[in-house]
Amino acid sequence: MTDDRRFSSPTPLHLEVELAPAATSSAGPGAGPASRPAPLRWKKNLALFCLTVVSVFVAGTVWASVTPQDDGVLSFVKALPHAWPFAVPFLAILLAHEFGHYFAARAHGVEASLPYFIPMPIVSPLGTMGAVISMKGTIKSRNALLDIGASGPLAGLAVALPVLFVGLMQSEVSATSGPALQEGRSLLYLLVRRLAVGTIPEGHDVFLGPTAMAGWAGLLITALNLFPVGQLDGGHVGYALFGKRQDRYGRAVHYLMLALFLGNVAYFTWHFIADGLTDALHAAVANGMPWLIWFGVVHVMLRVGGREHPPTEPGELSPARKAIAVVTLIFFVLLLMPTPFGTY
Template identity: 30%
Template sequence: MIGDEKSYVEDIVEKPKKQSPRTIIGILITLILGLLKFSKLAVIAKFLLTLLKASKFAGTFLSMGLTIILYAQIYGWLFAIGFVGVIFVHEMGHYVTSTKIGLDVSAPTFIPFLGAFIRMKSIPKSVREEAIVAIGGPAAGAFITLVCIGLYSITGTPFWAGLAYISALINVFNLLPFGFLDGGRISKAISPFIWIIGLILAIILIWKLHAYILLLIVFFGILEIISMYRNKAQTALYLSVEPIFRFQIGVSYLFLLVLLVGLMMYSLDISTAFTDSLRDMR
């Protein structure tokens, strides 16, 4: 049988034909032109593949690169890189705080037009751990917002003021005290009843600003409330935390919220003032 199969394969497979020098040169020219045409994408792809082999952040770099490319088609490369950059810093805040308290988490993963997340491989043992992980993101977000404002002060480039505003806005949104948002995880350690305020705010934002992404957050938040109510004993144990920590996380939450709102208003003011000055010069 083996001999028959071999002869059958030899019959149906033709020996490769020799290419003439002209044909080979033509193929090479075509390939070179193709590479020149897509040189930018080739460089980006090569860079991403190098990072892909580097570390556990391979998926992060790959998803970041894809997100940047997609955003760049709509908003331009500069904004795409800056926008993805501030989200990356926010997520790294979660990653660092998670590893500091001994939780096993994945590196950040980006989902174009939805944001980014880190996946919990080990579940927090208490609301204390959950709050520490949650506050790391906005804390890192406040830091990068200050960096952007500092770069605006040094360079006078309005891009940095605009990026500071976007960074502050993203982090303020995440501090909404409800559901799986950072503010929901932090406020749960202060008092679960703060979620009532968060739910009201979410409904107002959906109604007034048409922030329909909050519908998903409201839905899962209500499911979590139902789950906590059904498992009262486990919930009470999970929510048990020292009064001093309640105070510390509460002060930290309010400080971050006030700081980020202030930075958001300031960055909007300086970017608007710059735009107005250009309009007056015309």
């Protein structure tokens, strides 16, 4: 939960749309890895990363409750270093996620660019839209597809979970009073919160500190990427496990996002009417809006990149990789947040 005094509007932050790292992309069928790897380009990647660092530190001043002493630019710049409890762990989660993809691609001989981080100051509450890795050629085998698809989310989780645990231990448990912005709560998040904080008394809640917010955001972007649809990370994992059947499964999962939006609207309309909120429907739509936006974003991705996943060569996953694929999809279920960020 976050203190509502930080925000002037009850509309929930649409951070999941702005934050989710884009799916790794590949060329169409028939292409293959270049026989002679192209020289590694890094200058543009480094420049974008540096801009993203600044942008995330700017966002961190909100989550760390850093208030400049005056309205001057110099005062604001002096406040930026105090945002590190959010910015540093959050950047570490993003780096782990993206370089998990990068090193897995390189290990399988797939030509991949360094991550292109996307700064998004002010507009995004986390300061970034994530990152994109460009790949040339197809990923030939299902084993390679699984490794590349699952490596990013699993590497990001390996950093996000301890960050969240430590951040929750540092967060304050206080009595709740009045409306507040509440973070989305997945099964895995609730388990980590229970381990870190213990039983929370009735009428109280955990008010997330900046480090806990960074870990929570890491869980959210991982969940969004693990949706088994299209060329999101979860789509790669699903195709590696199910083959062509994944195209059919992915279409159904895509409409799950729309179902989550409608479910939120129905639940919160009833909830807010019971609380006497005069504009209950507007507030309910606002709480469910992240899923409608994510549904639209994925729809555009499918229109641009194709509704069918690029095929791989014939062959089955190795037994160990089948287990990894199943575990990765279980993580998707454990990370799914019915309401990513809502006003209560």
